[in-house]
Every structure is written in structure tokens, then in C-alpha cells.
Amino acid sequence: MDVRRIRDDFPLLRKGGLVYMDSACQSLKPDVVIESMDRYNREFPACGGRSVHRLANRVSIEVDESREAISRLIGSPSPDSVVFTKNCTEAINTVAKGLGLRPGDRVLTTDIEHNSNHIPWLRLQEQGVGRAYSPTEDGILDLDSFQDALDPSVRLVSMVHTSNVTGTTLPAKEVVEIAHDNGSLVMLDGAQHVGHSPVDVAKLDVDLYTVSVQKMLGPTGLGVLYGKEEVLEGLEPLSVGGGTVGIADYDSVELLPPPERFEAGLLNYAAIIGAGSAAGYLEAIGLDVVREHETSLNRALRSRLAAIPEVSILGPEDASLRAGICSFNVDGLGSHDVAMILDETAGVLIRSGMHCCHPWFRSRGLAGCARASMHIYNDLEDVSRLADGVEDMVSTFCR
Numbered sequence: 470m471d472v473r474r475i476r477d478d479f480p481l482l483r484k485g486g487l488v489y490m491d492s493a494c495q496s497l498k499p500d501v502v503i504e505s506m507d508r509y510n511r512e513f514p515a516c517g518g519r520s521v522h523r524l525a526n527r528v529s530i531e532v533d534e535s536r537e538a539i540s541r542l543i544g545s546p547s548p549d550s551v552v553f554t555k556n557c558t559e560a561i562n563t564v565a566k567g568l569g570l571r572p573g574d575r576v577l578t579t580d581i582e583h584n585s586n587h588i589p590w591l592r593l594q595e596q597g598v599g600r601a602y603s604p605t606e607d608g609i610l611d612l613d614s615f616q617d618a619l620d621p622s623v624r625l626v627s628m629v630h631t632s633n634v635t636g637t638t639l640p641a642k643e644v645v646e647i648a649h650d651n652g653s654l655v656m657l658d659g660a661q662h663v664g665h666s667p668v669d670v671a672k673l674d675v676d677l678y679t680v681s682v683q684k685m686l687g688p689t690g691l692g693v694l695y696g697k698e699e700v701l702e703g704l705e706p707l708s709v710g711g712g713t714v715g716i717a718d719y720d721s722v723e724l725l726p727p728p729e730r731f732e733a734g735l736l737n738y739a740a741i742i743g744a745g746s747a748a749g750y751l752e753a754i755g756l757d758v759v760r761e762h763e764t765s766l767n768r769a770l771r772s773r774l775a776a777i778p779e780v781s782i783l784g785p786e787d788a789s790l791r792a793g794i795c796s797f798n799v800d801g802l803g804s805h806d807v808a809m810i811l812d813e814t815a816g817v818l819i820r821s822g823m824h825c826c827h828p829w830f831r832s833r834g835l836a837g838c839a840r841a842s843m844h845i846y847n848d849l850e851d852v853s854r855l856a857d858g859v860e861d862m863v864s865t866f867c868r
């Protein structure tokens with residue numbers, strides 16, 4: 470893979486100067502994504518699925534094509550199983566509010582969930598829906614404890630596929646098999662997985678899967694909820710209204726089948742069309758290639774950071790288990806200080822804080838961490854800039 474050629478596809482990188490390592494928060498977008506959104510706004514800025522004039526028809530066709538592209542990217546058996554949402558958070562909330570969980574039912578997560586896969590269940594506790602946590606060690610799920618935590622009351626296992634803190638990936642196939650043996654549905658939060666590693670929801674046999682398009686080189690403000698046909702059929706939509714209806718009378722309504730049933734109101738057509746371009750761009754590179762590239766960068770970063778005694782890395786030592794994420798702390802410095810110093814002194818942009826995983830950090834007495842997160846457009850020079858920046862920071866502030 471030619472990283473130099475890939476970097477050329479990203480306007481911010483062509484401009485030069487900055488090292489962008491905050492892709493777990495939001496990835497950069499290549500020209501093809503920006504151009505397809507621009508094309509929608511300039512050439513056919515109409516609404517899809519309603520009007521029948523030529524511009525509207527083009528929107529409908531391009532939305533369908535985008536749905537097919539996302540469907541292929543995640544291995545969905547049908548594009549009808551792909552629902553566009555506002556973001557990954559809304560996809561999870563759709564399930565939390567629509568699954569019809571009752572008092573006495575329980576939801577099982579890991580102990581390292583993003584708030585988006587934590588707060589919706591916390592809220593349901595107020596209605597008597599129970600909650601259990603499966604422990605992780607260094608971000609790795611303990612499968613025995615997971616199995617022990619299951620009983621017939623666990624209606625849903627909802628777990629992060631790849632952690633936004635440690636970068637570790639769940640043994641998804643085993644989790645699904647064990648949960649299904651218990652009669653539980655499984656949802657995986659794929660916000661940090663899709664666009665970085667191959668995923669095949671059909672092979673995994675997972676019931677529900679969520680995606681954050683803004684983290685897979687796509688536009689901001691878009692997510693995806695994948696669901697097996699029979700699971701989506703039984704799910705109550707989060708909102709209803711225009712676009713979701715087959716026919717309505719003053720006192721009755723017949724909702725459309727999925728996915729339209731879940732897509733109320735005019736949609737973010739530019740973003741949906743851009744998402745299709747992002748999926749095509751990633752497919753052309755190959756998700757195996759993306760994963761391998763991120764792993765090799767993470768290995769290089771680990772060997773540089775591990776040589777600095779004041780630095781401790783979160784998660785497993787083996788960088789190949791941490792995807793494109795390297796979270797770390799510097800003795801004596803707060804994580805926000807680390808991020809600001811790196812920006813100011815080295816032009817390296819990373820994230821800091823608790824990364825929306827408050828319970829995990831608080832339960833371990835940690836105030837947060839610095840997180841460098843990489844994608845296909847990062848290279849070894851970026852790794853060196855970050856590591857050099859940390860070395861300089863340590864000699865200035867910590868010695």
C-alpha cells in the first residue's frame with residue numbers, strides 16, 4: 470500500500486503541517502467523500518423517496534446505492550437490514566427504547582463501554598430493567614466470567630466490538646455463540662471497528678450492529694443500525710412520521726417495513742451519499758490492508774513510547790491487540806496537558822480525558838489518558854513526530 474498516495478487524497482494532509490491522530494473521535498474525509506456530498510448539494514439537492522421528478526429520483530437511487538455499499542462493507546445479507554441513523558448513539562438508543570425490554574429483563578455489557586452503550590441501559594434501570602457487567606482485564610473480555618454472568622433473564626448482550634480506550638477487540642464469534650446458547654440477543658457497538666478491520670455481520674450471526682460513519686472516513690452526523698430482518702421487524706422505531714408510513718388514516722397507520730420504518734423525516738442525504746463513497750474507498754484499499762497498516766504503526770509507536778520510563782500504556786503490551794489506538798499517561802502530567810503540549814510544541818493532534826468511558830476510568834482511580842488513534846492516512850513519520858514530542862515534553866516537564 471502506498472501511504473503517500475493515500476495521504477494525497479486528504480485535503481488536510483495535502484496542506485501539511487499537522488499530524489492528525491484523533492481518528493477514533495472523528496476521522497478525516499478523502500476527496501471522494503467531500504466531492505460526492507458537494508455533488509448532491511450542487512447538482513441534485515432534492516429529497517429521496519417522495520417526489521418523482523428527475524432530481525428526487527437521483528437522490529433515491531444514490532441513497533439505495535449507498536445502502537448497498539454499507540451493506541457490503543459490513544457483510545449484511547441484505548441492504549434492507551441497514552438503517553441510517555443520526556449517529557451510532559442514536560442506533561443504540563433505537564434498540565434500547567424499541568426492544569420492549571420489561572422489568573426483570575437484564576442487559577449485559579462489558580465494564581469498558583462508551584457512555585453511548587451505557588447510559589441508555591442506565592436509564593432503563595429506572596423502569597426495572599436490570600444490568601450486569603462482564604469484566605475485562607487490560608481491555609480483554611474474560612469469557613468465563615461472561616458465561617457465568619448469563620442466565621435466562623439476560624435478554625440482550627450489548628458490547629463494544631473494539632474499545633475506544635484500549636483498542637482491544639472482542640472475540641465476537643464466541644460471544645455471539647455463547648449468548649445465543651443462553652437465548653440472548655447480541656448487539657455489538659462497531660463504532661471503532663468498522664472502517665479499521667473487516668467485519669461480516671452475517672458470519673458473526675450477530676443480531677444487531679451499530680456503526681459511526683464519521684469514524685470510517687465518512688461524513689459527520691451519520692450512523693448505521695444493522696439488524697437481522699426478524700429483529701428489526703420486532704423493533705419499535707425511535708420516531709415515526711413522514712417517510713415511515715405505507716398508508717395512514719385519521720385513526721390508524723400502517724408502517725413501512727424496515728429500513729424505511731426507522732428513517733422518519735427528511736434524511737441527511739448528502740451524508741448518506743458520502744457514506745457510500747467512504748465505504749467504496751475503504752473497500753478499494755481492503756480492510757485487511759487497513760488493519761495491517763494500523764497495527765504496524767501501533768507496534769512502532771509502542772516501541773518508542775515503551776522506551777520512555779515516565780510513560781505508561783493502557784491495555785495489552787502487544788500492540789497488535791490494540792488496533793490503531795494507543796492510550797497512554799505521562800507521570801506527573803494530566804492528559805489534557807499532554808494533549809495541549811503536543812499540539813503546541815509538535816503540531817500533533819490527539820485526544821485526552823475519559824473518552825466517554827467515565828465508569829471504567831473512575832473505578833480504576835484514573836483521571837483519564839492521552840489517546841493517539843490512527844487510520845490509513847497516518848505514517849511512520851507521524852509516529853516519530855508524536856514520540857519525539859512526548860520525549861521532549863518529558864525532558865522539559867518531568868525530569
Ligand SMILES: Cc1ncc(COP(=O)(O)O)c(C=O)c1O
Nearest residue numbers: 556557558583585633658660681
Ligand atoms: C466505542 C464507541 N461507541 C459509540 C460511540 C458513539 O458514536 P457516535 O458519535 O457516532 O454516536 C463512540 C464515539 O466515540 C465510540 O468510540
